Amino acid sequence: METTDTSRSTAHAKAPARGAASDRSDLAVSVHGLVKRYDDMLALDALDLEVHTGEIFGLLGPNGSGKTTAINCILGLLTYDSGEIRVLGEPMTDSSRDLRRRIGVVPQEVAVFKELTVYENIDYFCSLYVPDRERRAHLVEEAIEFVGLGNYRKFRPKKLSGGLLRRLNIACGIAHKPELIFFDEPTVAVDPQSRNAILEGIQRLNREGATIVYTSHYMEEVQQICDRILIMDHGRHLALGTVEELTGMVATGERITITAPDRTDAVLHKIAALPFVENVQDKGDELEIRCSRGDHNLMDILDVLQTEGIHPGHVTSQPPTLNDVFLALTGTALRDSGSTDEE
Numbered sequence: 001m002e003t004t005d006t007s008r009s010t011a012h013a014k015a016p017a018r019g020a021a022s023d024r025s026d027l028a029v030s031v032h033g034l035v036k037r038y039d040d041m042l043a044l045d046a047l048d049l050e051v052h053t054g055e056i057f058g059l060l061g062p063n064g065s066g067k068t069t070a071i072n073c074i075l076g077l078l079t080y081d082s083g084e085i086r087v088l089g090e091p092m093t094d095s096s097r098d099l100r101r102r103i104g105v106v107p108q109e110v111a112v113f114k115e116l117t118v119y120e121n122i123d124y125f126c127s128l129y130v131p132d133r134e135r136r137a138h139l140v141e142e143a144i145e146f147v148g149l150g151n152y153r154k155f156r157p158k159k160l161s162g163g164l165l166r167r168l169n170i171a172c173g174i175a176h177k178p179e180l181i182f183f184d185e186p187t188v189a190v191d192p193q194s195r196n197a198i199l200e201g202i203q204r205l206n207r208e209g210a211t212i213v214y215t216s217h218y219m220e221e222v223q224q225i226c227d228r229i230l231i232m233d234h235g236r237h238l239a240l241g242t243v244e245e246l247t248g249m250v251a252t253g254e255r256i257t258i259t260a261p262d263r264t265d266a267v268l269h270k271i272a273a274l275p276f277v278e279n280v281q282d283k284g285d286e287l288e289i290r291c292s293r294g295d296h297n298l299m300d301i302l303d304v305l306q307t308e309g310i311h312p313g314h315v316t317s318q319p320p321t322l323n324d325v326f327l328a329l330t331g332t333a334l335r336d337s338g339s340t341d342e343e
């Protein structure tokens with residue numbers, strides 16, 4: 001294997017059946033009170049989550065917040081201390097072969113055989129669930145077309161760039177047409193073009209009927225593609241909802257940037273004194289102003305500038321982001337709290 005991450009392995013762990021995970025038919029995944037310790041380290045602290053059938057569900061949290069641990073417990077690849085998990089309405093057990101056939105996994109680490117070609121790798125992983133050769137040949141071709149690796153069929157992994165390897169990793173996880181697919185940080189360390197192709201591909205799989213669970217520490221990606229998002233940290237649920245619901249949970253309003261090279265300290269003070277202004281940062285020619293919620297924030301700031309005879313240049317107003325939500329809930333920014341961007 002290129003790597004031997006357990007995530008696509010066929011090892012099955014015994015899971016205790018406790019708690020009250022739901023077997024409602026509209027739930028693709030139901031997790032209740034999941035606790036996982038690595039020795040003394042509490043990696044999952046009574047985590048609850050429910051993934052609705054047909055949605056793209058985002059699991060957002062900084063590095064080390066427990067996303068991969070949660071996914072591996074759900075998939076039965078890791079034992080856990082307590083809690084209950086149901087996948088597609090059933091508990092995942094050692095003998096859940098039919099259930100596993102309905103699930104696809106794209107692990108965080110690229111997990112492919114280095115001695116096999118692109119075609120052979122996809123064919124191998126597909127063969128775990130689809131024994132019929134003729135049908136499999138069709139599915140492998142579809143997967144190759146889906147990830148755009150048509151020109152690389154006969155390439156071995158070491159000849160592929162990082163982005164193409166990630167695409168191969170995806171093809172291996174989805175070729176058997178699963179109805180529930182887990183993507184664990186599939187865009188880490190890929191170029192922007194491959195990243196967009198991957199995100200568009202995930203949306204297409206969803207449009208074609210697959211339920212998606214997508215983990216990431218990139219809030220922009222989660223914001224872009226997910227229907228609902230669970231924000232987690234330290235193995236705990238912090239907040240859950242659509243982007244609108246989550247950003248509506250915090251008092252933070254928009255972030256306004258204004259290019260105003262000729263502004264004075266007096267103007268800065270006047271802006272800072274406006275009742276809705278939480279913080280003004282002087283960034284050379286540019287002012288960055290964080291506001292609380294309000295209907296006329298930008299107009300009021302521009303009024304101050306006009307009264308003082310200052311002509312603003314470029315003005316932008318950015319609505320609150322998931323990072324603002326994370327900041328409000330934890331006191332640290334998503335990017336500060338142990339996450340490292342690889343790019």
Ligand SMILES: Nc1ncnc2c1ncn2[C@@H]1O[C@H](COP(=O)(O)OP(=O)(O)OP(=O)(O)O)[C@@H](O)[C@H]1O
Nearest residue numbers: 038041043061062063064065066067068069070217
């Ligand atoms: N096999 C292990 N043994 C001991 N500790 C572990 C093990 N795997 C993960 N951990 C720890 O458990 C916590 C959760 O890790 P996990 O990999 O689940 O987080 P994550 O949110 O997926 O992070 P990342 O985004 O970096 O993948 C971290 O503190 C991590 O160091």
